[in-house]
Amino acid sequence: MALMPQVNIWPHLASTVLPHYILTTLFLMTGVGLGTLIIGTGCAWLVTMCRFPGRRVFEWALLLPMAVPAYIVAYVYTDLLEFAGPVQETLRDLFGWKLKSEYWFPEIRSTGGAALMMTLAFYPYVYLLSRAAFLEQSVGVLEVGRTLGRGPWRGFFRIALPLARPAIIVGLTLVLMETLNDFGTVDYFAVATFTAGIFDVWLNMNNVGGAAQLATVLLAFVLVLIYLERRNRRGQQYHSTTTKVQALPGYQLKGFSKFATVLACCLPVLFGFVLPAGILLNYAVSHYSEALDANLIAFTLNSLMLASAAALICIFVGGFMAYGARLDGSALVKGATRFASLGYAVPGAVLAIGVIIPTAWLDNTIDATMKGLFGIPTGLILSGTIVAVTIGYVVRFLALSFGTVEASLAKVTHNMDGAARTLGHGPAQTFIKVHMPLIRGSILTAAILVFVDTMKELPMTIILRPFNFQTLATFVHQYASDELLEESALAALIIVAAGILPVILLSRTIGRSRPGTEAGDRV
Numbered sequence: 001m002a003l004m005p006q007v008n009i010w011p012h013l014a015s016t017v018l019p020h021y022i023l024t025t026l027f028l029m030t031g032v033g034l035g036t037l038i039i040g041t042g043c044a045w046l047v048t049m050c051r052f053p054g055r056r057v058f059e060w061a062l063l064l065p066m067a068v069p070a071y072i073v074a075y076v077y078t079d080l081l082e083f084a085g086p087v088q089e090t091l092r093d094l095f096g097w098k099l100k101s102e103y104w105f106p107e108i109r110s111t112g113g114a115a116l117m118m119t120l121a122f123y124p125y126v127y128l129l130s131r132a133a134f135l136e137q138s139v140g141v142l143e144v145g146r147t148l149g150r151g152p153w154r155g156f157f158r159i160a161l162p163l164a165r166p167a168i169i170v171g172l173t174l175v176l177m178e179t180l181n182d183f184g185t186v187d188y189f190a191v192a193t194f195t196a197g198i199f200d201v202w203l204n205m206n207n208v209g210g211a212a213q214l215a216t217v218l219l220a221f222v223l224v225l226i227y228l229e230r231r232n233r234r235g236q237q238y239h240s241t242t243t244k245v246q247a248l249p250g251y252q253l254k255g256f257s258k259f260a261t262v263l264a265c266c267l268p269v270l271f272g273f274v275l276p277a278g279i280l281l282n283y284a285v286s287h288y289s290e291a292l293d294a295n296l297i298a299f300t301l302n303s304l305m306l307a308s309a310a311a312l313i314c315i316f317v318g319g320f321m322a323y324g325a326r327l328d329g330s331a332l333v334k335g336a337t338r339f340a341s342l343g344y345a346v347p348g349a350v351l352a353i354g355v356i357i358p359t360a361w362l363d364n365t366i367d368a369t370m371k372g373l374f375g376i377p378t379g380l381i382l383s384g385t386i387v388a389v390t391i392g393y394v395v396r397f398l399a400l401s402f403g404t405v406e407a408s409l410a411k412v413t414h415n416m417d418g419a420a421r422t423l424g425h426g427p428a429q430t431f432i433k434v435h436m437p438l439i440r441g442s443i444l445t446a447a448i449l450v451f452v453d454t455m456k457e458l459p460m461t462i463i464l465r466p467f468n469f470q471t472l473a474t475f476v477h478q479y480a481s482d483e484l485l486e487e488s489a490l491a492a493l494i495i496v497a498a499g500i501l502p503v504i505l506l507s508r509t510i511g512r513s514r515p516g517t518e519a520g521d522r523v
Contacts, residue, residue, distance in 0.1 A: 040126025067499025071184025
């Protein structure tokens with residue numbers, strides 16, 4: 001469609017909006033990338049290696065913003081910080097201001113505002129993978145650093161950070177892909193990114209070919225990200241050569257450093273979860289009757305069913321691909337796995353069209369065959385059903401499971417594979433008995449990433465869902481886009497609640513994945 005559009009508007013796009021799309025997208029990626037890198041990596045190091053009051057709560061609380069969709073965060077803060085919102089209204093009452101021109105206040109509906117909203121929603125990706133990497137690090141390496149005079153800061157920058165870099169880069173890549181694919185936030189803030197441009201050209205200009213051309217350029221951005229991530233890890237080996245793991249040493253913080261650490265861990269949770277969830281809870285209590293009348297129970301079951309199915313399938317397929325690439329490192333297998341995991345790079349709406357075309361063709365073929373052979377019409381089996389929705393989710397989020405499992409498998413030395421083989425274990429037994437216990441934290445991480453992202457997925461669900469089939473995300477979008485955030489608050493809270501328990505369980509499982517952690521973690 002990109003190469004042979006029915007109406008070629010590429011020259012018009014290239015001469016008008018394309019440069020602006022590129023600059024805005026790069027600015028957004030830079031802002032979100034730096035913000036999530038600082039918050040995610042810094043908080044992961046603090047809760048893993050430092051001892052301060054509330055650390056065990058922050059271990060899982062820092063993951064809570066992952067349960068809140070970025071567009072919901074944007075809706076809530078716009079309602080809070082806009083000219084007619086309570087914050088500016090309070091300031092005007094305090095200082096006697098009447099007009100906007102009498103004072104300055106940051107504009108929330110801006111590119112910077114969008115970057116801030118996405119940073120608050122996406123930093124848990126970096127935090128999650130960074131924390132898992134810090135927990136898996138060898139105490140011996142850190143102790144050697146201490147004997148050489150490395151203090152906490154120098155030990156972090158010179159030892160822990162380089163060792164955790166592969167996992168951090170994977171988390172950062174996921175964040176940037178989420179930034180590229182986000183539609184709800186940039187559309188609400190009127191920020192002209194590639195994704196917003198694709199929807200504009202497709203839905204408003206009714207030109208699928210032009211949307212495909214913009215999507216192709218967007219895909220090039222993601223391919224560059226993937227290349228940089230692979231190049232960063234090329235030739236670097238991070239192996240643990242022993243299964244004897246000691247409890248991590250902790251830096252006991254005192255005085256100002258203790259206060260500053262508590263504040264640094266508290267702020268992301270406060271602004272990324274507590275404040276948005278509190279405002280939504282207030283709206284939900286006030287307008288619960290309108291939401292309950294809309295059959296929320298059925299929408300909730302639909303969302304849970306689709307998210308669970310997508311997570312299980314993605315873990316199975318992603319694990320199979322990652323282990324296959326480990327066993328057969330040929331260029332063909334590596335290329336095939338990379339290609340299969342590119343779905344995360346494609347905007348959800350464009351990917352949905354890519355799912356509709358083959359499933360519709362397969363449905364028509366099956367229907368024609370059954371009619372010809374047995375005189376029985378089969379109708380739509382794949383397209384227009386939850387099967388197509390699930391296929392779209394798996395294609396979209398397979399990169400999450402594949403990338404996470406692959407990064408974790410890379411830390412397991414190949415000598416363990418050889419030892420298992422000499423004991424008579426085949427490839428399947430080696431994976432189940434040797435690799436899975438070592439990478440179970442990463443497997444659960446991948447599962448929760450897919451589950452939570454599927455619960456929040458919006459554009460693909462809107463396009464691929466069966467007729468009259470609603471999920472929580474589509475319900476919230478429908479009401480919020482009509483400026484009825486109060487009526488959709490209860491459904492938004494259910495999305496958040498569905499993501500909280502798995503996030504807590506995941507954090508506890510990762511925390512216990514290191515032998516000796518429980519005993520050494522007590523504050």
